[in-house]
Amino acid sequence: MEWQLTVRGIAFDLDGVLINSIPLMEAAFQHSYKEWVGEGEPPFAEYCTHMGQRLEDILRLMGLPVEMAVLYKKFCLQNEKMVEIFPGVISLLDRLQKAGVPLAICTGKDRFRTLRILERLGIAPYIQCVITSDDVVHAKPDPESLHAVGEKMKLRPEQMIMVGDAPYDVICGRKAGAKTIGVTWGFTSEETLRNSRPDLLVESMEELLQVLLDHTTAPPCHVSQVR
Template sequence: MYNGDLSQIELVQFDLDGTLIDSMPQLWQAVNQMLIESGHSSVEEQSVRHWVGNGADMLVQRALTHALGQAPVAAEQEAARLLFDAAYEDVASHEILLYPGVSDTLRRLHQAGKTLALVTNKPSRFVPAILAATGLEEYFSQVLGGDSLAEKKPHPAPLLHVCETLNISPEHSIMVGDSENDVLSAKAAGMAAVGLTYGYNYGKDIADSQPDWVMSDISSLLELLLPNEHKEHLNG
């Protein structure tokens, strides 16, 4: 568990899906459109919820494996991925839901001088429109998608790349996410991790991944990282 000085945390890196936004309605719609156009039956939202977290390729692979009863061959995977991308692009930034407290938390961390970055396994082509639609784009000094580098979470490379680019050491950074991928990536990068309980984690308890802190409300970050400002806000 974390035994450093929280006042030295300069950089807060965030996951996107299941952490800042509830993108499940859009992902579910896109997966079902892909399955139907591939000649398969649609699925319930709960199934898709358990398939999200490792990027679009794995999401498509899991959906096809469910539909076929076996792993898809390369041609099936490639064709389905194209269908998914087209379907998701149509809906990705429509009626996006922010989780409670997200806008206020990002705004107050940013105003307090913290550097914020976004590290998602979502393909980067979809991210700008989502950030623009939610009004979050102004808060992030750097944004990485799942295809921005050769590796994605749970590999530490994306988190370390952000640290290197922004010239902030990993021990002065913290990762905030809803999935074991976020926690594993942070641990491998040598930084602290916050696990959120409300997102998508394959049906598992995020506490099982042993993040340094488990939170049910993203606003709790303010109490953790800005204790003095948080007290003033509550008293003000």
């Protein structure tokens, strides 16, 4: 990969990449599903295949009541301590920050919950830019989110890497013109993620850090926080 000296910023998806929110998401989905739909097994596995998109859009795609979103988000806020940061994330972010590489969050989650989680888990100090589904008209897999990151960090798409755990992250990055890295510890199976054709697939936080350090270079000027 000829990325050296061209990649100057990194955008991370949040859920399944930096944080383990799977237990909370499953519990919230089951809770809201039973309230609005009733009997039957909540199709959480199908829900995971749409991960990366705006919650309301996922519910529409699945033919479920969009009203589930309100109860889902309320349950998540009430039980947010179920969300944990993946081991090695703070070390990874710290190393990248010290290398002078601007870091962003590009997520399909709403802004309120995103900022709460970033603060609670100690991720916020490392992030210069946060773009959520509330900040764009068209959420992932549309490239608008990553274009918004680039505009705020004053970087062209080809100067960025999109790191995600879902096909929609990869599609968003590719459509925007960025490099893409898929991580295998999130919501999506390795086979499904590989079929989305990321530029690179990594299997551990250590491998991700090494790749990012090897293939990024700091911009010529400091990028202040532009959340």
